[in-house]
Amino acid sequence: MIILPDSVEINGDFSAIIVKGANPEVPPTDTELVYMDPVCGIDSVFQSVTVSFNDRIVETISEYPRLVKMKKVATKSPSMHAFWRE
8 A cells, every 4th residue: 555645634623722830721811822833834733643554553753843844944845935034
């Protein structure tokens, strides 16, 4: 089996939470802002990625957002040129 580029899609809902000391995790209020790295985008919400086939782990990528950002910055895609001019 061959997986083609751009043939895998992840769907889901995203909810931001804030941990304040001993308080339980709560959603941000209207006065609190949640920022996301503009280079990583939604990829920044994944800590690690594990690929498996037939119950066999093929690959594990730790620090996935870091890898995504390094690849985007290294390749300097057209969207990155606009990012660095700002």
